[in-house]
Amino acid sequence: MKLIERYIAREIMLPFTVVALILIGLFASFSSARLLAGAVTETLGIAALIKLVFLKTLIALEVLIPIALYISVIIGLGRLNKDHELIVMRTFGLSGSRMVLTVLAVAIPVGILSGMLSSYVRPWAYSESYILDAQAKAELNTNRFQAGRFYGSEKSGRIVYVRTKDEFNKEMQNIFHFMRKPDSSEIVFAQKAHQIQPTAQEPRPNIQLSEGVVYQLTNAATVDDVIHFKSMTYFIDNDTALNYRRKAAATRTLWESDQPRDIAELQWRISRPLATILLALIAMTFIRLSPRQDKTERTYLFAALAFAAYYNLSGLAKTWVEQGVVGNVPGVWWLESLMLLALITYAWIASNKKQPRQP
Structure with a gap:
């Protein structure tokens, strides 16, 4: 040059x-x-x-x-x-x-x-x-939950209550979770819960619940559903996660x-x-x-x-x-x-x- x-x-x-x-x-x-x-x-x-x-x-x-x-x-x-x-x-x-x-x-x-x-x-x-x-x-991020307090979201219609929490092991005990949906509601009681952090293989945040029961209340039904479980994985809504996956995909x-x-x-x-x-x-x-x-x-x-x-x-x-x-x-x-x-x-x-x- x-x-x-x-x-x-x-x-x-x-x-x-x-x-x-x-x-x-x-x-x-x-x-x-x-x-x-x-x-x-x-x-x-x-x-x-x-x-x-x-x-x-x-x-x-x-x-x-x-x-x-x-x-x-x-x-x-x-x-x-x-x-x-x-x-x-x-x-x-x-x-x-x-x-x-x-x-x-x-x-x-x-x-x-x-x-x-x-x-x-x-x-x-x-x-x-x-x-x-x-x-x-994540609305259900356990890191920001404190024992003895209610956490609610008007946008999603969710209410969460945790009676006790082990900060060292990141584990919660006696959990109440209420979720309002357009045509139904869901109530979850669980003895224990801990959050699984997202990974590249599974980017959706999720919570592992143990020893609990789920009440599914449907407006149109005369009989509601009751489900007992020993272990349940609760995935958080991931509409944005799918979009992020595409952007994060290898060329x-x-x-x-x-x-x-x-x-x-x-x-x-x-x-x-x-x-x-x-x-x-x-x-x-x-x-x-x-x-x-x-x-x-x-x-x-x-x-x-x-x-x-x-x-x-x-x-x-x-x-x-x-x-x-x-x-x-x-x-x-x-x-x-x-x-x-x-x-x-x-x-x-x-x-x-x-x-x-x-x-």
Whole structure:
């Protein structure tokens, strides 16, 4: 890479590093505040909170890194344009193609990094964070139960009472559990109970109950059911767990699936490197080579609107594949195809546009 190209690459990489660190810090702070507001530390402790914030930040990197690169290209080239350095470089033979290759020299490694994070780091982080999330959010999490107190949830219609609790062995004695359902109710009495922590093989949190009885009260029935048990596993509702499993699935596993949701997740991961590179090239189009000072505020506004449009369309593209609105082909790739077509059109117009004569 020649001196001029190295100089331009440095002007892009410096703001990229700063912006990436700022975005990561802001996201980590936001996640910490949100988890603290949800009283996660009362359930899991500060060490688990730090780990959960770290995992969520890793998940967000596949989005934060393309944003940082997009912003850094605009900032770096915008500064060179504002100081008329790009005009001088163009005068001394810096062509548009060389400028594009210089940006690609920065964008391609960043795109590969984004793809690695999306395909390998993100699934692992989702798997680990789900385990912690399940422990923190489970309504029947025994860690936050205290003896002699009622715990109720108006949203789920659940009431739990524990008479005594062994903190050392994490075991409860004399448990009462009431669950209200739309057309029935359920009452459970048990002598002992302890919670089984979620694992990668079984991500659903569950409670092991011993020596008890279940009363199933149905509104429409004249006779209610009574079930005596020596041991019973009580699984907690896991509607979100199924969604997390797909995101936590290994990329190789997704390749073998024919389910629309799995295909959408796989295509999303694969598209991250290409989307990162295309966004960097799109950021170049907001820099106008002009001997006059660039209108920075308007440039940033248009750039923000363009990225917001891309971000919303990317989520829409993935949702369409998940719901079967769009088939496996074009899948989520129609958005990247539109971006590439827009760049080709812009390059064709720029190459055919007559340059104004300098006075």
